[in-house]
Amino acid sequence: MKKSIKLTFLSIGLLAAQASAQVTLINGNHILEISGSISTYYNHRWLKPSEIEKDKNRFALRDAQFQFEGRIGNTWEYEFQADLADFVSNTTGQPDAENPGLMEANVVYKGLKFVEIKMGYGKLPYSFQSLVPFTHSPYWQRPEITRGDFFSRRDVGITLSKSLFKSKLMLDAGAYTGLGEKSLIGENDASGALEYIGRAMFCYPARYRYRMVDINHSVIPLFALAVNGRYTKRNMPIGSTFPPGSTGEFGIKMINGEKYVYGADASFQYKGFSAQMEAHQIKGIPNDTISSLLMGTPPSFNKGYFVAGAFIAQASYYVKPIRTVFSFRFENLNINDLIEGYSERYSAACAYRFKKSNAMLKMQYYFFGKEEVLADIKFKQQLRVGYQLNF
Amino acid sequence: MDLKKSTQFVFAVLILNFIFSFKADKAIKIKYNKSFTTAVPEPSDACLSANEQSLFLVSDDGFLFETDLEGKILRKSNIVGIDFEAICLANGLLYISDESARKIYCVNPSDLTINKTFNLAYSAGRNSGFEAIAFNEAKKLFYLVSEKSPIVIRVYNEQFQQVNEINFDTTTDISSAYFYQNNLWLLSDEEHVIMQLDENYKVVKQYDLKILNPEGFFFNKQGDLTVISDDMAKLYQFEATQLK
Numbered sequence: 128m129k130k131s132i133k134l135t136f137l138s139i140g141l142l143a144a145q146a147s148a149q150v151t152l153i154n155g156n157h158i159l160e161i162s163g164s165i166s167t168y169y170n171h172r173w174l175k176p177s178e179i180e181k182d183k184n185r186f187a188l189r190d191a192q193f194q195f196e197g198r199i200g201n202t203w204e205y206e207f208q209a210d211l212a213d214f215v216s217n218t219t220g221q222p223d224a225e226n227p228g229l230m231e232a233n234v235v236y237k238g239l240k241f242v243e244i245k246m247g248y249g250k251l252p253y254s255f256q257s258l259v260p261f262t263h264s265p266y267w268q269r270p271e272i273t274r275g276d277f278f279s280r281r282d283v284g285i286t287l288s289k290s291l292f293k294s295k296l297m298l299d300a301g302a303y304t305g306l307g308e309k310s311l312i313g314e315n316d317a318s319g320a321l322e323y324i325g326r327a328m329f330c331y332p333a334r335y336r337y338r339m340v341d342i343n344h345s346v347i348p349l350f351a352l353a354v355n356g357r358y359t360k361r362n363m364p365i366g367s368t369f370p371p372g373s374t375g376e377f378g379i380k381m382i383n384g385e386k387y388v389y390g391a392d393a394s395f396q397y398k399g400f401s402a403q404m405e406a407h408q409i410k411g412i413p414n415d416t417i418s419s420l421l422m423g424t425p426p427s428f429n430k431g432y433f434v435a436g437a438f439i440a441q442a443s444y445y446v447k448p449i450r451t452v453f454s455f456r457f458e459n460l461n462i463n464d465l466i467e468g469y470s471e472r473y474s475a476a477c478a479y480r481f482k483k484s485n486a487m488l489k490m491q492y493y494f495f496g497k498e499e500v501l502a503d504i505k506f507k508q509q510l511r512v513g514y515q516l517n518f
Numbered sequence: 519m520d521l522k523k524s525t526q527f528v529f530a531v532l533i534l535n536f537i538f539s540f541k542a543d544k545a546i547k548i549k550y551n552k553s554f555t556t557a558v559p560e561p562s563d564a565c566l567s568a569n570e571q572s573l574f575l576v577s578d579d580g581f582l583f584e585t586d587l588e589g590k591i592l593r594k595s596n597i598v599g600i601d602f603e604a605i606c607l608a609n610g611l612l613y614i615s616d617e618s619a620r621k622i623y624c625v626n627p628s629d630l631t632i633n634k635t636f637n638l639a640y641s642a643g644r645n646s647g648f649e650a651i652a653f654n655e656a657k658k659l660f661y662l663v664s665e666k667s668p669i670v671i672r673v674y675n676e677q678f679q680q681v682n683e684i685n686f687d688t689t690t691d692i693s694s695a696y697f698y699q700n701n702l703w704l705l706s707d708e709e710h711v712i713m714q715l716d717e718n719y720k721v722v723k724q725y726d727l728k729i730l731n732p733e734g735f736f737f738n739k740q741g742d743l744t745v746i747s748d749d750m751a752k753l754y755q756f757e758a759t760q761l762k
Contacts, residue, residue: 149644156600158600158618200600201598343710
């Protein structure tokens with residue numbers, strides 16, 4: 128283990144490049160920016176005594192991304208972002224929700240003054256933790272509930288966005304296939320239903336960007352408070368099934384029935400200190416009263432529905448003189464309230480920002496305080512250390 | 519991995535930061551004495567008119583406004599750019615940097631129409647183009663400064679032919695520039711400081727501003743400083759005596 132970590136740091140030292148940023152091409156009123164990022168890490172897990180498979184102790188290439196962002200005059204904007212590392216690793220045809228390969232492929236029409244219209248595939252307007260770009264996070268992994276097994280992070284659809292009061296109020300609403308990252312297969316499930324999502328974020332005293340860390344050491348306290356929700360109702364014809372892998376690890380991501388997801392998040396930053404709190408509740412009402420999601424409990428007990436939920440609290444501090452972020456995160460997760468128990472996870476992250484380049488050395492460690500039976504966790508702790516370079 | 523040791527390490531780093539913060543803090547702290555809210559959306563820079571009776575403000579979404587000295591809109595130009603980030607007055611004309619489009623518009627202040635357009639190639643990120651523009655009246659030179667990654671000061675003649683280029687790595691970003699009393703002055707949004715440079719582009723003095731997202735600044739003839747905050751859509755005025 129110690130040798131592996133030493134080797135990782137040695138590799139990082141050799142890789143530390145004085146990189147410049149993106150490249151921009153201009154042709155009349157068409158402006159195209161080309162950028163990308165590479166991230167790689169070493170991961171170590173401390174297994175439980177009964178476990179023997181150490182396949183997660185490895186070096187891994189997380190990202191090999193390229194991104195095209197363009198605008199044509201003041202009317203159109205487009206974005207195309209893909210990750211070659213994910214395309215290679217997803218050869219099974221089962222895209223990982225957190226690293227789906229195709230990340231953004233959408234067009235924004237800004238010709239209507241009262242609203243912006245985005246169509247195509249991309250991130251969904253739900254959850255602060257999900258909306259913060261990975262490259263701006265000191266962590267290697269997002270909180271469990273926002274990793275794509277409980278609700279999708281990306282989908283194909285239409286989003287209407289409006290910003291009011293000098294961007295102090297930001298509103299988003301949209302309709303999507305509901306298949307999430309699986310929407311890329313090109314067809315909806317047999318129910319043909321859509322998922323509807325809305326988010327409203329209020330910021331004070333000025334707009335708040337989707338950033339976890341106060342790199343600029345804000346001179347005044349900044350706050351943001353958001354509420355968001357999503358709804359879908361699917362009636363699958365008898366005998367039909369959802370596309371493989373679309374229901375997520377716990378079978379909750381898509382259900383045959385009604386699914387409500389409510390969430391709220393609050394963020395704060397001041398003088399290098401930042402904090403985020405986020406809560407989610409998922410209510411699923413399966414069409415089938417003997418659905419496995421009801422955990423074999425009688426109707427008198429389950430009342431025809433199950434609830435899942437999570438709470439996340441995170442605090443970070445950016446130590447400017449040494450260009451380093453320290454961050455701590457607490458997660459409480461309940462996969463299904465019909466089975467007693469919940470899990471608690473504590474994470475610590477540290478990220479060093481290299482000077483004169485958009486690069487970070489990141490380390491994340493976590494352990495479980497409590498475990499839920501449904502989670503079936505095979506390890507006690509995990510350490511991930513690696514390097515990310517944006518160009 | 520020991521949680522207790524990790525916690526001790528974090529506390530040690532925070533104590534070091536506390537010590538470093540005294541060493542690193544070379545800037546002189548200054549406080550504004552007046553502030554005004556403007557209706558100009560996302561104001562990114564401003565300059566005084568020739569008679570110093572009004573301001574010309576540019577906005578992130580590519581618009582040019584004339585306002586009174588307190589930011590109240592008097593008129594709006596029909597010019598539609600993409601991302602106006604900097605403006606200066608030179609030889610009686612306004613020069614505006616459209617950062618994303620890499621264009622400099624020369625605008626007649628009387629009717630706010632475009633007189634001439636210059637295209638300046640610069641291949642860095644879309645939002646890391648020329649964020650700042652300043653004019654040296656004595657030498658008839660323009661200074662265009664890129665925002666970051668890297669920060670480059672390019673010097674141009676009046677025909678926008680490049681005569682010099684300087685790499686400037688003293689700070690993390692630059693959001694505005696102004697030529698005042700034979701010195702180039704630069705503003706950093708992320709560091710919240712205004713820097714006075716000597717002829718070798720070395721920082722000789724710097725002033726710490728407690729302003730959120732400062733994107734533009736200028737001096738009047740009395741030496742009073744005005745700083746424009748994009749996120750707050752406000753103008754902050756500092757008396758000249760604070761800068762002596």
